[in-house]
Amino acid sequence: MATGVRHDAMGGNISFALSDCYAKAEALARKVHSEARQIRESYREKQGLSPDLNLDSIAGVPESGTSKWGELTEEERLTENAVAFAAFHSLLGEVLKEQQDDLTPGDYQFHDALLSLLAKVEALAESTKQLLLSLGYPLPRAGEEREEKGLPYFEKKKRGYKVMVELCGWALRAVRGFSRLKRRNKKEEEGGKREVKKRGSRR
Amino acid sequence: MITFLFLGLCVLKVATSLTQFASIYPLDPALPIGSSLTATCTVSSELGLEARTLYWTLNSKRLPSESYTVLNRTALAVSLQRLNGSRQQSGDNLVCHSADGHILAGSCVYVGMPPEKPVNLSCWSRNTKDLTCRWVPGGNGETFLRTKYTLKYKLRWYGHEKECEDYNQGEPYSCYIPRDLALFTPYEIWVEASNQLGAAGSDVTILDILDVVTTDPPSDVQVSRVGELEDQLSVRWSTPPALKDFLFQAKYQIRYRVEDSSEWKVVDDVGNQTSCRLAGLKSGTVYFVQVRCNPVGIYGSKKAGIWSDWSNPTAASTPRSDRLGAGVCDPKAGEQNSTLRRELKQFFGWVRKHAYGCTGLSIKLYDQWRVWLQKSHKTRNQILQGDKS
Numbered sequence: 152m153a154t155g156v157r158h159d160a161m162g163g164n165i166s167f168a169l170s171d172c173y174a175k176a177e178a179l180a181r182k183v184h185s186e187a188r189q190i191r192e193s194y195r196e197k198q199g200l201s202p203d204l205n206l207d208s209i210a211g212v213p214e215s216g217t218s219k220w221g222e223l224t225e226e227e228r229l230t231e232n233a234v235a236f237a238a239f240h241s242l243l244g245e246v247l248k249e250q251q252d253d254l255t256p257g258d259y260q261f262h263d264a265l266l267s268l269l270a271k272v273e274a275l276a277e278s279t280k281q282l283l284l285s286l287g288y289p290l291p292r293a294g295e296e297r298e299e300k301g302l303p304y305f306e307k308k309k310r311g312y313k314v315m316v317e318l319c320g321w322a323l324r325a326v327r328g329f330s331r332l333k334r335r336n337k338k339e340e341e342g343g344k345r346e347v348k349k350r351g352s353r354r
Numbered sequence: 355m356i357t358f359l360f361l362g363l364c365v366l367k368v369a370t371s372l373t374q375f376a377s378i379y380p381l382d383p384a385l386p387i388g389s390s391l392t393a394t395c396t397v398s399s400e401l402g403l404e405a406r407t408l409y410w411t412l413n414s415k416r417l418p419s420e421s422y423t424v425l426n427r428t429a430l431a432v433s434l435q436r437l438n439g440s441r442q443q444s445g446d447n448l449v450c451h452s453a454d455g456h457i458l459a460g461s462c463v464y465v466g467m468p469p470e471k472p473v474n475l476s477c478w479s480r481n482t483k484d485l486t487c488r489w490v491p492g493g494n495g496e497t498f499l500r501t502k503y504t505l506k507y508k509l510r511w512y513g514h515e516k517e518c519e520d521y522n523q524g525e526p527y528s529c530y531i532p533r534d535l536a537l538f539t540p541y542e543i544w545v546e547a548s549n550q551l552g553a554a555g556s557d558v559t560i561l562d563i564l565d566v567v568t569t570d571p572p573s574d575v576q577v578s579r580v581g582e583l584e585d586q587l588s589v590r591w592s593t594p595p596a597l598k599d600f601l602f603q604a605k606y607q608i609r610y611r612v613e614d615s616s617e618w619k620v621v622d623d624v625g626n627q628t629s630c631r632l633a634g635l636k637s638g639t640v641y642f643v644q645v646r647c648n649p650v651g652i653y654g655s656k657k658a659g660i661w662s663d664w665s666n667p668t669a670a671s672t673p674r675s676d677r678l679g680a681g682v683c684d685p686k687a688g689e690q691n692s693t694l695r696r697e698l699k700q701f702f703g704w705v706r707k708h709a710y711g712c713t714g715l716s717i718k719l720y721d722q723w724r725v726w727l728q729k730s731h732k733t734r735n736q737i738l739q740g741d742k743s
Contacts, residue, residue, distance in 0.1 A: 196442075198447075199441055199442045199444065199445075199446065200414070200447065205457060254444040254500075255443055256502060257500065258443070259526075303382055303460070305447060306460070308444065
């Protein structure tokens, strides 16, 4: 009986710890989304780009739009998020460098904002990987090293804007994903507690 | 069906890689304000687009077709006259589009002016350890282009020039050199401004670190009452710790204000003491007091030195007056007292120096007399009130 109680308590603790991880990851994803939205607009103005700029022709930036999000498994969603945020960490670093060196040197406030977002994206990539590990899923393979191409300035501007647009999209996907995981975990927690109660009353 | 799918895929491929099949010349040019520019968009024949169907935008605004010239089947030029300064620092976007609006190619055009020589270069060192320099861009500062400012420095008679690296100190047009600065030998310091249209250097400033030293503010500032004196407060402070062994010639300044006022009064003649008495104050009033330090004469420097920041404000209140009419402020009387006290102090100093025999006279005697005066006023008032009852 003692073993059964200990096992249930441990299962409850794990569930609680996961719930805490989901909540923190969701909160971080929300922050990334909020900051990315602000910086996206600021970026567009500073680069003089039109709000309806067509981003189709820009390659190399993970696109967040998908019709199949609801059909993905939990593992697939988390894996895609982990891959995307790792890529955005690298891409955002390039965007920052381009702004510092070429496009808006001297705009230190803007660079600081990008740097702050970069740190949060790195943290989100890391949190997502930790969740994959906690849930026993394999980590995705590290992406290939991107070759830095010497793009003309206008191409740099467009690509940077696409990075901001898609980062917003992925952050929103992550918020929804973690929220869903959190709700499911809570249901399981409550189901587990009811089961313990039942077993307890039968004894 | 298969043919349709194949064609659809081809269109998709074209749409996603149009920019590989078109180019603009010149790419990312820099031009002075007022220049003209002729740019050419050339499309690959593989795209199957005719030059006459293309159009140009500048910063998302469509350019009039009257400014276009069809050079041949695949090349369309646009002429821009009397260009204004770039709308954004990242450059104006000159873009070539296909008829349906797709972007074929883009070029960032930088229109501006070469920089003028930076001016008003000034530097200061905190505690002789570092150096912060500040300058003002020449002219009205607006070049419309990204202009890089580099602060350079070298020992006047030795060494090669170095560049300051830390520019982001929360203040534009400033740079911070954190360490490895030599004392007792002069530096040459200047600022170079450069952009795509030219460069300019400031005048060279020659300075010795010791001549531009500022310290931390004085520490442990304490403000307290002077016995029962209603119009005085005593201020004491400690020499800034970092240089305390070298500040024997330092000067101090005090400023104070009434709690609900923004007007500071400055006491300039504090000298190099670490205490001072404020007089001529209002009774029953809270005062905020700050102190700052000027490291005059540090390490033998002959220069004026640079005032530190003010210390954090310290507050204290003067005793409340119990005299009849207490609460009625007579600032003029207070000021007269302060002037009178200062004159008396000067007089006593002169007496001690020149009039032998009057050795007992001192400002302390005057203060004691004032305390006695106030006490005797209190006693008189008590007696008077007693009489009334």
